Amino acid sequence: MKAINAIRMGGAEVLPLVEGGKGVAVSNGVTAGTWSAAGGVGTLSAVNADSYDENGEVIRQIYHGRTRRERHEELVEYGIRGAIAQAQRARDIAGPSARIHANVLWEMGGAERVLRGMLEGAKGLINGITCGAGMPYKLAEIAREFGIHYYPIVSSGRAFSALWKRSYSKVSELLGGVVYEDPWLAGGHNGLSNSEDPRKPEAPYGRVLALREQMRAFGLGDTPIIMAGGVWWLEEWEDWIDNPELGPIAFQFGTRPLLTQESPIGDAWKKRLMELEPGSVSLQNFSPTGFYSSAVRNDFLRQLEARSERQIAYSPEAVGDHTAEYLIGPRRRPVFVTPHDKESAMGWEAAGFTEALRTPDSTLVFETPEVAREVVKDQADCMGCLSQCRFSNWSQHSADLTNGKKADPRSFCIQKGLQDIAHGGSIEDNLMFAGHNAPRFKSDPFYSNGFIPTVKQLVERIMTGR
Numbered sequence: 001m002k003a004i005n006a007i008r009m010g011g012a013e014v015l016p017l018v019e020g021g022k023g024v025a026v027s028n029g030v031t032a033g034t035w036s037a038a039g040g041v042g043t044l045s046a047v048n049a050d051s052y053d054e055n056g057e058v059i060r061q062i063y064h065g066r067t068r069r070e071r072h073e074e075l076v077e078y079g080i081r082g083a084i085a086q087a088q089r090a091r092d093i094a095g096p097s098a099r100i101h102a103n104v105l106w107e108m109g110g111a112e113r114v115l116r117g118m119l120e121g122a123k124g125l126i127n128g129i130t131c132g133a134g135m136p137y138k139l140a141e142i143a144r145e146f147g148i149h150y151y152p153i154v155s156s157g158r159a160f161s162a163l164w165k166r167s168y169s170k171v172s173e174l175l176g177g178v179v180y181e182d183p184w185l186a187g188g189h190n191g192l193s194n195s196e197d198p199r200k201p202e203a204p205y206g207r208v209l210a211l212r213e214q215m216r217a218f219g220l221g222d223t224p225i226i227m228a229g230g231v232w233w234l235e236e237w238e239d240w241i242d243n244p245e246l247g248p249i250a251f252q253f254g255t256r257p258l259l260t261q262e263s264p265i266g267d268a269w270k271k272r273l274m275e276l277e278p279g280s281v282s283l284q285n286f287s288p289t290g291f292y293s294s295a296v297r298n299d300f301l302r303q304l305e306a307r308s309e310r311q312i313a314y315s316p317e318a319v320g321d322h323t324a325e326y327l328i329g330p331r332r333r334p335v336f337v338t339p340h341d342k343e344s345a346m347g348w349e350a351a352g353f354t355e356a357l358r359t360p361d362s363t364l365v366f367e368t369p370e371v372a373r374e375v376v377k378d379q380a381d382c383m384g385c386l387s388q389c390r391f392s393n394w395s396q397h398s399a400d401l402t403n404g405k406k407a408d409p410r411s412f413c414i415q416k417g418l419q420d421i422a423h424g425g426s427i428e429d430n431l432m433f434a435g436h437n438a439p440r441f442k443s444d445p446f447y448s449n450g451f452i453p454t455v456k457q458l459v460e461r462i463m464t465g466r
Helices: 028-037 066-096 110-121 138-145 155-164 170-172 203-215 266-273 298-311 339-350 367-382 414-422 445-450 457-466
Strands: 007-009 012-015 018-019 042-045 099-105 128-132 148-155 180-182 188-190 226-229 249-253 281-284 292-295 309-311 324-327 333-336 355-358 364-368
Touching: 007 249, 012 042, 012 110, 018 028, 018 226, 028 042, 028 066, 028 099, 028 333, 028 457, 066 110, 099 110, 099 138, 110 138, 128 155, 128 180, 138 367, 148 155, 148 170, 155 203, 155 333, 180 203, 203 226, 281 298, 298 309, 298 324, 298 364, 324 355, 333 339, 333 414, 355 367, 364 367
Parallel strands: 018 042, 018 249, 042 099, 099 128, 128 148, 148 180, 180 226, 226 249
Antiparallel strands: 007 012, 188 292, 281 292, 309 364, 324 333, 355 364
């Protein structure tokens, strides 16, 4: 394997190994601190991070507000306090000279407020902000406000060009690097555009080269690109290392740090990672963000798939082929469906899926009464964890805090599920994010006999190769 040399990033010399930030409460101060102490760049997640009581116990994020607006204010306060707490932990572990970044989703509810509150309360503790899941135009402005480097996450040169021309060119001196997150390989939310086919992955080299060429046109030939998604062993990327065509490259590891001793995820989650078979990770579009995302295909995802399959179109009046009357809701109001779809609906009812839930697309999906009640309750309990949410119809951008559409029962409450699995909840009944390399845990001899390394051991193994 080629020698791995330090590169200059954000004004400092670091190993070209970056911990990928994973919210909610998965990449925390301990994982970021230990990764950066090992010589790389540690990344804590500032997405609804954990804070602690006087006894050092995690404060669970329980909401008491009667309205969505009140609960949203609680969420923002939880987010700020948690991010500051994790930054303090990371710095205590890593020491004053290590590099600590904080990851924020731009489409997170109250993202700007949480970001500013974190940077104000954790002055001097955080060296960089990583931000994606949307088009974070204001990231550069916030970075300049606090004198900190920023690292946008993009999935194409075109996306970076738009950010540069609108905003980043005005704060070029603080652009520490650009994260290329491969939309077909990375875990979590992915930046597939409308012109890209989720079923037809493109090789990353050409896309990263196009990004570099675009950056060179802006005078950014020496600004590092951080390759995220699909990175396992660095010898598999030898043609990228010290490649003058690509320029300075660092590598981001998101999935592999999940399986370390410092990782806060539960033992059941870690065990499940070591049992995954090829094809176990699914790229799907159920997220309430509207983005595609990659996660382990467990019972939770299979239930969402089945719910969408139990779906028929309806019309409020008889029109075209929609001639069959069908009664829905507690008041048994009539809508009109095709005769074939009515037959399907009657079959689902006979199987126990008796509740027809309306979607924003003039369709009905069928669920059991128990699941339907849970869906409606989760929608009513919304705390605005996203800037806009298709599951609950929340939007922080409008005066009435709604997006003007019906809430979509084909999605789910992402805050509820991620908080639950991050704190020991079911690994089958919650969303379990993972990159598409996760099944390699089972076949990689490094993890044989159930071995779980420390972060330090993992970084050392990455540096020395297989």
